[in-house]
Amino acid sequence: MPVASTEERLLSLLATLEECQAIVLDRANDETARLLSLAILELRMELHKVTDSELKALCDMMASAEPAPEPVRRLPPYLRLIK
DSSP states (O other): HHHHHHHHHHHHHHHHHHHHHHHHTTTTTTHHHHHHHHHHHHHHHHTTTTTTTHHHHHHHHHHOOOOOOOHHHHHGGGGEEEE
């Protein structure tokens, strides 16, 4: 399958999941909304080529009360795209 087609399909799936999440949130079903958030995160990571280790580094940096070491602070800018 061509890359453009794969990316288009992932973007379409992402839009559908985000619509479903909005509907679920309107119905106050928080647990299902959280599960959809995880699926949305996985798709965004795949689209932006973010690895698990990069996401973990970002989470560790954000959770840390201390300033992060210089190498971690210089994460790629596309990590800001993950909501």
